[in-house]
Amino acid sequence: MTTSQPLLAGLGGVALGPGDAGYDAARSGVQRSYLHRPSVIVQADGPADVRLAVRRAAQQGLTVAVQATGHGLNVPSDGGVLIDTSRMTEVRVDPASRTAWVAAGARWEHVIEAAWEHGLAPLSGSSPDVGVVGYTLSGGLGLLSRTFGYAADHVRRVDLVTADGESRTVTPGEDLFWALRGGGGNFGVVTGLEFALFPVERMYGGGLYFDTEHLPAVFRAYREWTATVPDSMSSSIGLIPMPDVPGVPPPLRGRHLAHVRIAHLGTADSGERLVAPLRALGPRLVDTLGEMPFTASGTIHNEPKQPRNFYCANAMLAEFAPALPDAVLDLVGPGTGVFAVVQVNHLGAALAKQPEEANAVGHRGASHVLRVVTLPQGPGRDAAHDVAHGVTGAAAPWTLGRSPNFVQGDERAHEQTRQCYEPAAFDRLTALKAVHDPQNVFRCNVNIPPAGHSESTAFRGSARD
Ligand SMILES: Cc1cc2nc3c(=O)[nH]c(=O)nc-3n(C[C@H](O)[C@H](O)[C@H](O)COP(=O)(O)OP(=O)(O)OC[C@H]3O[C@@H](n4cnc5c(N)ncnc54)[C@H](O)[C@@H]3O)c2cc1C
Structure with a gap:
């Protein structure tokens, strides 16, 4: 029996309070710059547990x-x-309707495996470790997004526990259905999500890793290259200062890499033709491009899985302007001695189209998104935050707004959240928040305040032991 168990009579899962064995492990996730310090953790087994926790x-x-x-x-x-x-x-896959239903804690890796058995794939992103629900509620920019759109565009049904502790099923046509697809975790706890899958068994993809001396030219050329490719080609570039430590493969260790990531829905031949101008830019330290099953999609970005401190900022760009690569390189490029991982994703194509059933996802006119990840020392605002915002600031003349999946909290969070949405959509979201969560109970997130509320209730600084 844990200290919190009696207060949640009937709980199927586990309740943990401070001091209970397992409390520290349960509150710790991938992001380690901050740490939850809840009075109780409910490790839910299903919707009934979620209802109990919300009512409590x-x-x-x-x-x-x-x-x-x-x-x-x-x-x-x-x-x-x-x-x-x-x-x-x-995770339940229905091959006949080409849909999946997942419970709240499913990760993309669970869906990728289950769907692949039926020749189907989800609109998962760079890391199969990421949670399906959190990713999708804030848009969900997938590996194949230029072909199919945002993950949020293909949600069919949401099972939700609202702030009153009641379960409801939210379906097309409802205001909440619009808000949940793009509005993040602001409207309740999602207990289940149904969404479309796509007939993708194999694709052409992988990564091109260029050494430090080629990085500036590759960055500039990538900008031009994205203007030439069809909707079947989704890609991004990462500028990555690799640490000089054991564990990093020798050809990459200590190098400032330009890593071009490719996911092309087409034959290997057509993929090879499309990437030829990139390969012509210079020798690659590593070149993993080829035909692959969708189950190997996590190798395209090959992101680290370990828990870590990180801070991110982003800018949704109206255009990837010719001046931008050099502006970014002047701030955090090789030789500056400033640590930052820079990523630019190519948007447009299907991402630019509102789905038939409109949703709250913003800035569909963006051609690219610029993302910056830095390594803060602690939870409060520090120099690493300013580096990240310095880089996105260099893109200010072309910035339409932000993407909520890559916004992180500090004193700038309110303004950043507002910038995630078109003004009319933000007003509609705050009005719906006032109806469905008037006390802003769900505010530990990229927070949309209820209309009429002070915005200062959401971000309350830091929490780390
Ligand atoms: C390594 C890495 C790779 C990434 N790649 C991509 C990418 O390719 N494309 C992209 O779009 N994003 C990407 N992201 C961003 C990612 O989608 C967001 O960080 C997302 O919030 C993660 O969801 P989670 O459930 O894994 O995380 P959690 O930290 O567990 O949840 C994040 C937030 O989601 C909300 N949430 C989660 N579950 C529920 C629920 N059941 N009900 C209501 N709200 C809920 C809550 O507000 C919660 O605070 C990446 C992030 C990382 C760190």
Whole structure:
């Protein structure tokens, strides 16, 4: 029996309070710059547990935070209820309707494997470790997004527990259905999500890794190259200062890499033709391009899995202007001695189109998104935050707004959140928030305040032991 168990009679899962064995492990996710400090963690087994946890929070006037993996933690719980959904990993694939239904804690890796058995693939992103629900509620920019659009564009149904502790099924035509697809975790705890899958068994993809001396030319050329490719080609470039430590493969160790990532929905021949101008830019330290099953899609970006401190900022760009590569390189390029991982994703094509059933995802006119990841020392605003915002600031003349999946909390969070949406969409979201969560119980997130509320209730600084 844990200290918190009696207060949640009937719980199928586990309740943990500070001091209980397992409390520290349960509150820790991938993002380690911040740490939740909830008064109780509910490791939910299903929707009934989620309802209990939300009702308990309502009775006690506490906030409700949700964590599946901790990849997107940006406003930690401080004394509230934390619902840990990591036990809820059920995935059901219906090959006839080409859909999947997942429970709240499923990761993309679970869906990729289950769908592949039927020759299908989801609109998952760079890392199969990321949680399906958190990713999708804030848009979900996938490896194949230029061909199919955002993950949020293909949601069919949302099973939700709202702030009153009731379960409801949200379907097309409802205001909440519009808001949930793009509005993040602001409107309740999602217990299940149904979405479309796509007939993709194999694709052409992988990575081109160029050495430091080629990085500036590759960055500039990538900008031009993206203007020439068809909708079947999705890609990004990463500028990555690799640490000079054991564990990093020797050809990459200590190098400032230009890493071009490719996901092309077409034959190997057509893929080879499309990437030929990139390969012609110079020798590659590593070249992994080729035909691959979708189950290997995580190798395209090959992102680290370990928990770590990181801070990210982003800018949705109206255009990838010719002046931008050099402006970025002047700030954080090789030789500057400033650590930052820069990434530019190519957008447009299907991402530019509102789905038939419109949603809250913003800035469909963006041609690219610039993302910057830095390594802060601690939870408060520090120099690493300013480096990240310095780089996105260099893109200010071309910036339409932000993407909520890559926004992180500090004092700038409110303004950044507002910038994720078109003004009319933001007003509609705040009005719906006032109806469905008037007390802003769900505020440990990229927070949309209820209309009429002070925005200062959401981000309350830092929490780390
Ligand atoms: C290595 C890495 C790679 C990434 N790649 C991509 C990418 O390719 N494309 C992209 O679009 N994004 C990407 N992201 C961003 C990612 O989509 C967000 O960080 C997302 O919030 C992660 O969701 P999660 O459930 O894994 O994380 P968590 O930290 O567990 O959850 C993040 C937030 O999602 C909300 N949430 C989660 N579950 C629920 C629920 N059941 N009900 C209501 N709200 C919920 C909550 O607000 C929660 O605070 C990446 C992030 C990382 C760290």
